[in-house]
Amino acid sequence: MSASNPVLIIGAGVAGMTAAVELADSGIKAVLVERQETVGGNALDLYKAFPTDDCFYCFEGNRWRPGIRKCFYRSALIDQPNISLKMNSEVNTISGTPGQFTVTLSVGPQYIDPKKCTMCGLCLEKSKAFHLISPQCQPQAVVYNPSINDDGAKQAEEECPTKAISLNAQPTEEIIKVSDIIIATGYHEMKPVNMDEYSYGKHPNIITQLELAKIIDPNGESNGVPLKPSDGKPVKRVMMVQCVGSRDENYYPYCSKICCVFALKHANILMQERDGVQVSVVYMDIRTYDRYERYYHTARESGVEFIRGRVSLIQPREDGSLDIVVYDSLLNKYLKFSVDLFVLSSALEPPEGTNKLIESLGLKSASGFVGIADPKTENEVIVGDHIYACGTALGPAEVPESVTQARAAVSKILQSRK
Ligand SMILES: Cc1cc2nc3c(=O)[nH]c(=O)nc-3n(C[C@H](O)[C@H](O)[C@H](O)COP(=O)(O)OP(=O)(O)OC[C@H]3O[C@@H](n4cnc5c(N)ncnc54)[C@H](O)[C@@H]3O)c2cc1C
Ligand code: SF4
Ligand code: SF4
Known part of the structure; x- marks a missing residue:
């Protein structure tokens, strides 16, 4: 060697x-x-x-x-x-x-030389082909999408003060x-487009936990205020559903291990740090291993509603809200909810x-x-x-x-x- x-x-x-x-x-x-x-x-x-x-x-x-x-x-x-x-x-x-x-x-190809880019923002103004992935991105540089090769991009290449742009990079x-x-x-967080029971991809207010994380991030588009993707109005009622694609022989038989904890983390942030948001969680089991049991206790104390059962029906309404019927296996009853955001704790694949x-x-x-x-x-x-x-x-x-x-x-x- x-x-x-x-x-x-x-x-x-x-x-x-x-x-x-x-x-x-x-x-x-x-x-x-x-x-x-x-x-x-x-x-x-x-x-x-x-x-x-x-x-x-x-x-x-x-x-x-x-x-x-x-x-x-x-x-x-x-x-x-x-x-x-x-x-x-x-x-x-x-x-x-x-x-x-x-x-x-x-x-x-390296369209932008990160050592030269000073993040001056000139190219961002010239063309939509340039964007900043995140204020925290590393290397600290803008990125270029070659599928949007407009005149503004060429102009930016010419005018970039540090000559950091190379549109013809190979x-x-x-x-x-x-x-x-x-x-x-x-x-990768599974995108459950094939699971008809959850209508993911068919309604803008049905999202995954990673998508929710971006919405509640103070560095995000709405500065962390939860707004409905459908119309930008405030979110007041959120329902989360666990084990989407995990512990499921048709998709992934394994437990994705951390989705109970991150769902509870998000539920606690919404209930404790965002005004007037109510969260319900539909689950089979809550698996908060090791030191994470405290997230479950906090959720209980903050008033998160837990329903053991299955989501049976989702019906979108004209105002963008969703009527959801859940079978509660502890009460042996069907319960009806109306929510603004339906969040899927999707399998990690x-x-x-x-x-x-x-x-x-x-x-x-x-x-x-x-x-x-x-x-x-x-x-x-x-x-x-x-x-x-x-x-x-x-x-x-x-x-x-x-x-x-x-x-x-x-x-x-x-x-x-x-
Ligand atoms: C909604 C959500 C919330 C979470 N919250 C927390 C939390 O609060 N605390 C916590 O500890 N954990 C949390 N996690 C888990 C956390 O995201 C992971 O533990 C962590 O990101 C794992 O890092 P990693 O480097 O193993 O994988 P990743 O973050 O997936 O990084 C893998 C990298 O490899 C790259 N890559 C993949 N394949 C290739 C290839 N073939 N060639 C080149 N590059 C490749 C990818 O682009 C990616 O950049 C959360 C997860 C989710 C989904
Ligand atoms: S114009 Fe050049 S230096 Fe300025 S952000 Fe764009 S690539 Fe970076
Ligand atoms: S939601 Fe909980 S029980 Fe279900 S797969 Fe994820 S960690 Fe496991």
Whole structure:
């Protein structure tokens, strides 16, 4: 094995970023490959984070750095010379032997050079092809959508004060040699478009929990005030339904593990921090593992209404509200509700392309998430020879768990290099 070869990390969510920074700080070079235009993964849009209720942007997923505050997304990813960050990029092929992998990457295209962009906003005024993903995005730069190639975009390219824009940028192929591979590809929130019983995608006021997180985020469009997507009027009554696509043989047989906790987190934010909002939760079981039982107690104390049962019927009304009939299995009765927003706690599934990646590494997976090499050692981060996985790539998990696994993977790599 060539110990000087870098480590490849696939996915720059909380887990992948943690692994990259830990390796880099230990003097090991890391190539961090991310398919999106910003790092942070799903955590970028989550507002407050359990278990500490810190704002996600400042979540202590990483260590404090002098002069940069403790903000995760502004920490050393960009400045660390040992990290090579490849945005908008994917792994094409992996060959070679454990410890000496040869990896072909598809990199870019890089329409905006993040080192040059000063976020002056000129291009945002010129064309809708440019936008800012989030005020906290990292790298701190605007992004460009090539499908909107209007005259304003060309003008912006010419007038950008730092010449950061290159509309004709092309993807490039890079071949790298790496000693180890860390899979940190995370999860995708299932969009339940095929579940007719929930009418998702057919009515604007039927949304998922990730979509709700964006609505209640003070950095969002409505500054965190819950407004109905249909007409922008205030939301007063919210119903959430649990286990959408999880624990369901037709979709995913597993429990997605954290959706009870994030539904309760959102219910508590709505009841305690937003004026006059009433929340009901329809559930099969409430699974608040470990320290998260307190979110359930808080929800009970704040007046969240819990109904054990199933949603039987959804009928949209002309004013955008929804009439919902729920079968209450404890009362053995059908109950009727009228709500402004219907929120689905949808299953967490492996992101697109994970199966192909797993197969190309000679691994197997029953769930679609990266399989565990030895089922007796659950949460084991080693999944192959010189191949590791961490965070939600291994299955649904919270941030602290993802960060711990990332550190465990790094620790195993450090041990193997001694
Ligand atoms: C509604 C909701 C609320 C939540 N609230 C909390 C909370 O309050 N507290 C908490 O601890 N947890 C919470 N979570 C869980 C939290 O989102 C995860 O624990 C965390 O984001 C996992 O990070 P990750 O890096 O494993 O995965 P992700 O955030 O999914 O990151 C994976 C990254 O890999 C990239 N990627 C995927 N495939 C490829 C590929 N083939 N090539 C290149 N890049 C790839 C993705 O684009 C993404 O950037 C919540 C989840 C949801 C859905
Ligand atoms: S005009 Fe150039 S520097 Fe200004 S925000 Fe756009 S890309 Fe960045
Ligand atoms: S965590 Fe709760 S909502 Fe999610 S699948 Fe498990 S029981 Fe259902």
